[in-house]
Amino acid sequence: MAIRVTIFDDNKKLLDSLDILIDGSPGFQIAGTFPNISNLIADIEKSQPDVILMDIEMPGMNGIEGVKIVKKHFPKINVMMQTAFENDEHVFEAICAGASGYILKSTSPSRILECIVEVYQGGSPMSPTVARKVLGFLQTPKKEPNLSNENKDDYNLTNREKEVLSCLVNGLSYKMIADQCNITYETVRSHMKKIYEKLHVVSMTEAVAKAINQKIVM
Amino acid sequence: MAIRVTIFDDNKKLLDSLDILIDGSPGFQIAGTFPNISNLIADIEKSQPDVILMDIEMPGMNGIEGVKIVKKHFPKINVMMQTAFENDEHVFEAICAGASGYILKSTSPSRILECIVEVYQGGSPMSPTVARKVLGFLQTPKKEPNLSNENKDDYNLTNREKEVLSCLVNGLSYKMIADQCNITYETVRSHMKKIYEKLHVVSMTEAVAKAINQKIVM
């Protein structure tokens, strides 16, 4: 008996290709595909899925809300989240909301099928990176009281590097940072390279996002 | 440069076969193999591993204690636990102790090598069943006091613009965003111009900072 899969994804193209992939694979069957979750309950009752594939980034009500509703009304149905990014917040929220799996949109077709089976069988497939984040949530449960300085991981940035990063977060260009810190443009570049290396990022935007989200500066 | 692996396992046979498997695979290298952890610190200092494979069930001091010691003295080294059973207690304890991966002894050789790489690269490979248990630990304490206040000002961004901005916050380049959203590079540029206008910013970094700080995107 085939595993019935219902998909919620606003990306028409992806939705179609998933439809073809899943429905065309023996042992699987598409129960329904929907571009949004505005009729979530009704859609599920109509399609009667064993497993739900839910895009996390959808306009309007997003996938996190979606999974909450699903688990509330259909606790038996396992929901696998699909996302473009391995965003810390999303991972955590999705899991707390009751998601059973968490895979990337870039996952290969064959692996997607595997994951559907695993979810159906009660497992929780997730990418190693997501898994690491999940473990991280468990490993740092003892930090409710103080939240002031003594920021655990500042990635070993030097003072100068933090200063430069701080400028970056404030929207300054390399040239402006050079001016601000009384150093040359090339020196700013040197610091940036080091910062990228230490933060494991490759662009200004990533650096800024990480700096803010992990409170490395300010 | 090969990944250096050190193994602690009291089962001589398994130890040997792992030795052969890992040392015989390109890109891997056995740094040391030990039947117990009575000289854990010294053994690690001597073998200088990138990744440690630790059996969870060992006579005397067990793997849980082992991983605690490792993470205390060598926080950078990633430890992957190997176990015969997916015992709830063990899984939980091992993770809290700092293990980065958790695989079964029945895992196939090729998958073991994959897992070593994943752990080395900062991921956390684990079997779907273990993953489900881990998620269970997170899902049971359902405390969500942090309800962010409804910040109304979203600068009148359209759905598409929010989507693009969200990509930006995740560190994607224009080209990558185009790919992600199934639109052309030029369209991304158009959206970006609008976003800059609406947010009153002039660069990616400013946009990202504003988006995060004012919670314009999720």
Add this chain to the structure above:
DNA sequence: TTTATTTTCCCCGAATTCGGGGATTTACTA
């Protein structure tokens, strides 16, 4: 006093972003 680490500066070529235009299609609304 060696040995790191930090901070500083430079070059080249490739890739990416930015500003300022213009244009078409679709869809909603006054």
Add this chain to the structure above:
DNA sequence: TAGTAAATCCCCGAATTCGGGGAAAATAAA
């Protein structure tokens, strides 16, 4: 039905960032 907003796509040229080098002085640590 005309008008507006949203979403799509294109061009040019200038500015900026990025990767991968190298190098040297000033501190800090061993």
